[in-house]
């Protein structure tokens with residue numbers, strides 16, 4: 001039972017376009033990826049992240065997701081290679097998850113919905129600042145990592161989930177330092193890439209998506225921990241922060257390339 005995703009916006013995803021016209025664009029995200037339609041591109045190089053653990057600053061609950069914010073005032077934590085030209089600066093990471101383990105990811109792979117999807121948002125400094133990058137087709141690069149419930153959970157996820165108790169309600173923020181998000185990467189560097197958008201309004205179509213093929217494992221308890229976050233501010237009636245995912249959008253003829261055969 002995939003309950004309709006809940007969002008902080010007064011309207012659900014089907015009505016976002018009434019206030020955010022881009023939401024009805026031709027390059028919206030997320031999308032369903034079907035391996036039969038994917039094109040292997042042997043010219044795609046491998047991607048490389050060089051993150052400075054000292055760039056991690058805080059973790060916050062913005063009522064929509066839990067987000068770790070990084071210092072992006074210079075090329076301190078960058079992503080290069082793959083489909084990208086130049087170095088993109090890591091700005092923040094956040095997650096999308098469901099109300100149960102059978103759904104929660106935004107992208108759907110060959111019909112599979114993962115329990116959660118982690119996004120690492122990077123921007124291209126050639127566009128001056130983040131706001132400027134949002135207006136460019138090559139402005140932003142998001143690495144997406146799928147999370148599935150398993151018996152050998154990644155110890156590195158613990159760091160983020162340990163902080164959850166300090167940011168239970170909307171607006172809560174806690175220091176989050178000495179954290180290198182590359183420890184969350186799976187073994188394989190295989191990825192799909194396509195051009196799309198932010199999955200929350202205003203849904204700017206400025207994103208080069210790099211979706212890692214190999215999911216990482218989290219435990220059922222870790223998923224329950226994520227679902228213990230609330231959308232409401234402190235001292236207000238509890239609204240569980242779950243199902244903060246946008247449903248797949250029309251592909252509209254876009255080609256999804258794979259770095260692997």
Ligand SMILES: CN(C)c1nnc([C@H](N)S(N)(=O)=O)s1
Pocket residue numbers: 092094119121142197198199200201
């Ligand atoms: C402006 N920023 C950083 C973002 N806007 N929308 C975001 C979405 N959560 S996603 N999923 O990254 O497109 S992140």
Ligand SMILES: [Zn+2]
Pocket residue numbers: 094095096119199
């Ligand atoms: Zn996201």
